[in-house]
Amino acid sequence: MFSLKEITSVTLTLFAIIDILGSIPIIIQIRQREGRIKSELATLVAGILMVVFLFLGQSILALFSVDLQSFALAGSVIIFLIGMEMILGVEIFKHNPMASGTGSIVPLAFPLIVGAGTMTTLLSLRAVYSLPNVLVGIVANLVFVYLVLKSSHWIERKLGKAGEDILRRVFGVILLAIAIKLFKQNF
Numbered sequence: 001m002f003s004l005k006e007i008t009s010v011t012l013t014l015f016a017i018i019d020i021l022g023s024i025p026i027i028i029q030i031r032q033r034e035g036r037i038k039s040e041l042a043t044l045v046a047g048i049l050m051v052v053f054l055f056l057g058q059s060i061l062a063l064f065s066v067d068l069q070s071f072a073l074a075g076s077v078i079i080f081l082i083g084m085e086m087i088l089g090v091e092i093f094k095h096n097p098m099a100s101g102t103g104s105i106v107p108l109a110f111p112l113i114v115g116a117g118t119m120t121t122l123l124s125l126r127a128v129y130s131l132p133n134v135l136v137g138i139v140a141n142l143v144f145v146y147l148v149l150k151s152s153h154w155i156e157r158k159l160g161k162a163g164e165d166i167l168r169r170v171f172g173v174i175l176l177a178i179a180i181k182l183f184k185q186n187f
Contacts, residue, residue: 006130013137014138018113022174023108024171028156037149039146039149039150042108043142046142057123072116075116075117076178078111079182086169087176125137
């Protein structure tokens with residue numbers, strides 16, 4: 001039933017896909033815009049999305065007649081645009097002042113933590129590993145996500161403005177590369 005090898009594989013795979021460390025510049029930006037990050041809410045919503053998609057992902061996509069490749073392509077476009085925002089310092093996704101306080105859910109929980117890459121990976125992991133091991137891998141990643149979100153203010157202070165700017169641009173390029181990779185794999 002439980003296999004340490006499978007749990008480790010699932011955890012590391014999801015860790016690489018979620019890339020919460022790479023999202024630190026965006027997390028800081030959301031925290032600056034909204035005043036704070038609701039770590040518990042973002043982690044809970046991300047966890048619910050992952051578990052629901054793990055169990056119902058194929059059915060949800062089939063309901064809308066969307067294949068996995070189209071879903072991944074749509075996700076790659078969103079990731080690409082977020083990367084462009086980070087590199088160019090422009091605002092593509094306009095902040096709605098009336099929706100203040102929602103940044104912990106959109107874009108943080110979805111699509112940054114649980115985006116198309118995470119969702120397609122979950123479906124792939126479910127096909128290869130036993131369900132309990134995938135669930136343990138999800139929980140392990142959510143714990144790490146929570147810790148990073150909770151310490152975002154501390155991380156921002158340690159980075160400083162120049163460090164934050166450099167990190168934002170470097171990870172913007174990485175996001176662009178991930179978006180292009182997703183696009184190439186699914187086109």
